[in-house]
Amino acid sequence: MRPALAAWLVLSLLGGTGAKGMCGEPPEAPSHSVPAPQLSPEERLSPHMPESLRCDACHAIAFQIEEQLRKAEGKVGKKVLKESDYTEVLERSCSQDWESYGVLELDGEKRLSGPGLPSQQPLSVMVSGGPWPSRLSKMCHGYVGEQGEAQIYGAHRRGPAALRQLLCHGDKGPCAGQKDRGPDPPKALQNEL
Numbered sequence: 001m002r003p004a005l006a007a008w009l010v011l012s013l014l015g016g017t018g019a020k021g022m023c024g025e026p027p028e029a030p031s032h033s034v035p036a037p038q039l040s041p042e043e044r045l046s047p048h049m050p051e052s053l054r055c056d057a058c059h060a061i062a063f064q065i066e067e068q069l070r071k072a073e074g075k076v077g078k079k080v081l082k083e084s085d086y087t088e089v090l091e092r093s094c095s096q097d098w099e100s101y102g103v104l105e106l107d108g109e110k111r112l113s114g115p116g117l118p119s120q121q122p123l124s125v126m127v128s129g130g131p132w133p134s135r136l137s138k139m140c141h142g143y144v145g146e147q148g149e150a151q152i153y154g155a156h157r158r159g160p161a162a163l164r165q166l167l168c169h170g171d172k173g174p175c176a177g178q179k180d181r182g183p184d185p186p187k188a189l190q191n192e193l
Helices: 004-013 041-045 051-076 083-097 132-148 149-158 160-169
Strands: 102-106 111-112
Touching: 004 083, 051 083, 051 102, 051 132, 051 160, 083 132, 083 149, 132 149, 132 160, 149 160
Parallel strands: none
Antiparallel strands: 102 111
Protein backbone atom coordinates (compact mmCIF):
# COMPACT_ATOMS: atom_id res chain seq x y z
CA MET A 1 0.00 0.00 0.00
CA ARG A 2 2.84 2.40 0.78
CA PRO A 3 4.50 2.11 -2.67
CA ALA A 4 1.14 2.88 -4.31
CA LEU A 5 0.65 5.95 -2.10
CA ALA A 6 4.20 7.17 -2.82
CA ALA A 7 3.70 6.63 -6.57
CA TRP A 8 0.37 8.54 -6.48
CA LEU A 9 2.00 11.41 -4.57
CA VAL A 10 4.94 11.65 -7.03
CA LEU A 11 2.66 11.48 -10.07
CA SER A 12 0.27 14.07 -8.70
CA LEU A 13 3.11 16.48 -7.96
CA LEU A 14 4.72 15.95 -11.37
CA GLY A 15 1.43 16.15 -13.22
CA GLY A 16 0.27 19.23 -11.37
CA THR A 17 -2.91 17.59 -10.06
CA GLY A 18 -3.54 17.71 -6.40
CA ALA A 19 -0.98 20.51 -5.95
CA LYS A 20 -3.40 23.40 -6.48
CA GLY A 21 -3.93 25.63 -3.50
CA MET A 22 -0.74 24.56 -1.78
CA CYS A 23 1.18 27.16 0.18
CA GLY A 24 4.00 28.82 -1.70
CA GLU A 25 2.53 28.27 -5.15
CA PRO A 26 2.28 31.50 -7.15
CA PRO A 27 -1.23 32.53 -8.13
CA GLU A 28 -2.12 32.20 -11.77
CA ALA A 29 -1.76 35.46 -13.68
CA PRO A 30 -4.96 36.69 -15.30
CA SER A 31 -4.85 36.64 -19.08
CA HIS A 32 -5.59 39.79 -21.07
CA SER A 33 -6.24 40.21 -24.74
CA VAL A 34 -5.56 43.56 -26.38
CA PRO A 35 -6.29 43.88 -30.09
CA ALA A 36 -4.15 45.98 -32.41
CA PRO A 37 -5.83 49.15 -33.67
CA GLN A 38 -7.91 48.71 -36.80
CA LEU A 39 -6.53 51.18 -39.32
CA SER A 40 -8.60 52.71 -42.08
CA PRO A 41 -7.29 52.66 -45.68
CA GLU A 42 -6.18 56.30 -45.26
CA GLU A 43 -4.30 55.46 -42.06
CA ARG A 44 -2.60 52.48 -43.71
CA LEU A 45 -1.88 53.76 -47.22
CA SER A 46 -1.86 57.55 -47.46
CA PRO A 47 1.55 59.26 -47.63
CA HIS A 48 0.10 62.08 -45.47
CA MET A 49 -0.58 62.11 -41.74
CA PRO A 50 -4.32 61.56 -41.11
CA GLU A 51 -6.07 64.72 -39.91
CA SER A 52 -7.05 63.11 -36.59
CA LEU A 53 -3.38 62.45 -35.71
CA ARG A 54 -1.80 65.72 -36.86
CA CYS A 55 -1.93 67.42 -33.46
CA ASP A 56 -0.19 64.46 -31.79
CA ALA A 57 2.34 64.37 -34.65
CA CYS A 58 3.07 68.07 -34.24
CA HIS A 59 3.76 67.60 -30.53
CA ALA A 60 6.11 64.70 -31.32
CA ILE A 61 7.95 66.84 -33.87
CA ALA A 62 8.22 69.82 -31.49
CA PHE A 63 9.58 67.48 -28.80
CA GLN A 64 12.22 66.00 -31.11
CA ILE A 65 13.31 69.43 -32.39
CA GLU A 66 13.53 70.72 -28.82
CA GLU A 67 15.59 67.70 -27.71
CA GLN A 68 18.02 67.92 -30.63
CA LEU A 69 18.56 71.66 -30.25
CA ARG A 70 19.04 71.31 -26.48
CA LYS A 71 21.66 68.57 -27.01
CA ALA A 72 23.47 70.64 -29.64
CA GLU A 73 23.60 73.67 -27.33
CA GLY A 74 25.00 71.47 -24.56
CA LYS A 75 27.75 70.10 -26.82
CA VAL A 76 29.10 73.49 -27.82
CA GLY A 77 29.16 74.67 -24.23
CA LYS A 78 27.36 77.89 -24.96
CA LYS A 79 23.74 78.89 -25.00
CA VAL A 80 23.29 80.21 -28.54
CA LEU A 81 24.01 78.21 -31.72
CA LYS A 82 25.25 79.76 -34.94
CA GLU A 83 22.77 79.79 -37.83
CA SER A 84 24.66 77.06 -39.68
CA ASP A 85 24.61 74.87 -36.55
CA TYR A 86 20.89 75.15 -35.81
CA THR A 87 20.06 74.71 -39.50
CA GLU A 88 22.02 71.45 -39.49
CA VAL A 89 20.34 70.31 -36.25
CA LEU A 90 16.88 71.00 -37.67
CA GLU A 91 17.70 69.02 -40.82
CA ARG A 92 18.98 66.13 -38.70
CA SER A 93 15.89 66.31 -36.46
CA CYS A 94 13.53 65.97 -39.41
CA SER A 95 15.61 63.30 -41.16
CA GLN A 96 15.86 60.94 -38.17
CA ASP A 97 14.24 57.51 -38.43
CA TRP A 98 11.13 58.24 -36.24
CA GLU A 99 10.82 54.47 -35.57
CA SER A 100 9.87 54.96 -31.91
CA TYR A 101 6.49 56.41 -32.94
CA GLY A 102 3.35 54.58 -33.88
CA VAL A 103 -0.41 54.56 -33.49
CA LEU A 104 -2.50 52.91 -30.81
CA GLU A 105 -6.16 52.89 -29.95
CA LEU A 106 -7.49 54.10 -26.61
CA ASP A 107 -11.19 54.08 -25.81
CA GLY A 108 -12.00 53.80 -29.50
CA GLU A 109 -9.80 56.78 -30.45
CA LYS A 110 -6.57 56.38 -32.40
CA ARG A 111 -3.61 58.32 -30.98
CA LEU A 112 0.01 58.72 -31.96
CA SER A 113 2.34 57.42 -29.28
CA GLY A 114 6.05 57.83 -28.60
CA PRO A 115 8.60 60.07 -26.90
CA GLY A 116 7.32 63.51 -25.94
CA LEU A 117 3.66 62.56 -26.18
CA PRO A 118 1.35 62.11 -23.18
CA SER A 119 1.78 58.69 -21.65
CA GLN A 120 -0.81 56.15 -22.60
CA GLN A 121 -2.34 53.31 -20.62
CA PRO A 122 0.11 50.45 -20.06
CA LEU A 123 -1.94 47.73 -21.76
CA SER A 124 -2.24 48.72 -25.39
CA VAL A 125 -0.85 47.61 -28.73
CA MET A 126 1.08 50.15 -30.77
CA VAL A 127 1.49 49.79 -34.53
CA SER A 128 4.81 51.38 -35.46
CA GLY A 129 6.94 51.45 -38.57
CA GLY A 130 5.08 51.40 -41.87
CA PRO A 131 4.01 54.87 -43.01
CA TRP A 132 4.37 56.64 -39.64
CA PRO A 133 8.10 57.52 -39.77
CA SER A 134 7.94 58.99 -43.29
CA ARG A 135 4.80 60.96 -42.41
CA LEU A 136 6.48 62.47 -39.36
CA SER A 137 9.61 63.32 -41.34
CA LYS A 138 7.54 64.93 -44.11
CA MET A 139 5.56 67.01 -41.59
CA CYS A 140 8.74 68.09 -39.81
CA HIS A 141 10.37 69.26 -43.05
CA GLY A 142 7.12 71.07 -43.89
CA TYR A 143 7.18 72.98 -40.58
CA VAL A 144 10.81 73.99 -41.08
CA GLY A 145 10.03 75.14 -44.61
CA GLU A 146 6.92 77.09 -43.59
CA GLN A 147 8.24 78.70 -40.42
CA GLY A 148 11.93 78.99 -41.28
CA GLU A 149 14.90 77.83 -39.25
CA ALA A 150 15.47 81.20 -37.53
CA GLN A 151 11.88 81.46 -36.30
CA ILE A 152 11.89 77.86 -35.03
CA TYR A 153 15.21 78.38 -33.24
CA GLY A 154 13.93 81.65 -31.74
CA ALA A 155 10.86 79.82 -30.39
CA HIS A 156 13.12 77.08 -28.97
CA ARG A 157 15.13 79.76 -27.16
CA ARG A 158 11.91 80.98 -25.51
CA GLY A 159 11.10 77.44 -24.29
CA PRO A 160 9.25 74.25 -25.25
CA ALA A 161 5.81 75.85 -24.84
CA ALA A 162 6.75 78.61 -27.31
CA LEU A 163 7.92 76.05 -29.87
CA ARG A 164 4.70 73.99 -29.50
CA GLN A 165 2.68 77.21 -29.78
CA LEU A 166 4.49 78.22 -32.98
CA LEU A 167 4.27 74.84 -34.69
CA CYS A 168 1.07 73.32 -33.32
CA HIS A 169 -1.29 75.86 -31.78
CA GLY A 170 -1.04 78.90 -34.04
CA ASP A 171 -3.95 80.00 -36.23
CA LYS A 172 -3.17 77.41 -38.90
CA GLY A 173 -1.57 74.79 -36.62
CA PRO A 174 -3.00 71.27 -36.41
CA CYS A 175 -3.96 71.84 -32.76
CA ALA A 176 -5.53 75.29 -33.30
CA GLY A 177 -8.26 75.83 -30.77
CA GLN A 178 -7.09 72.98 -28.54
CA LYS A 179 -5.43 73.42 -25.15
CA ASP A 180 -1.63 73.05 -25.27
CA ARG A 181 -1.07 69.49 -24.11
CA GLY A 182 2.57 69.22 -23.32
CA PRO A 183 4.02 65.92 -22.17
CA ASP A 184 2.60 64.57 -18.92
CA PRO A 185 4.94 64.86 -15.95
CA PRO A 186 6.63 61.56 -15.11
CA LYS A 187 4.56 59.46 -12.75
CA ALA A 188 6.02 57.87 -9.65
CA LEU A 189 6.50 54.14 -10.00
CA GLN A 190 4.42 51.97 -7.73
CA ASN A 191 6.05 49.29 -5.67
CA GLU A 192 4.95 45.94 -6.91
CA LEU A 193 4.57 43.01 -4.55
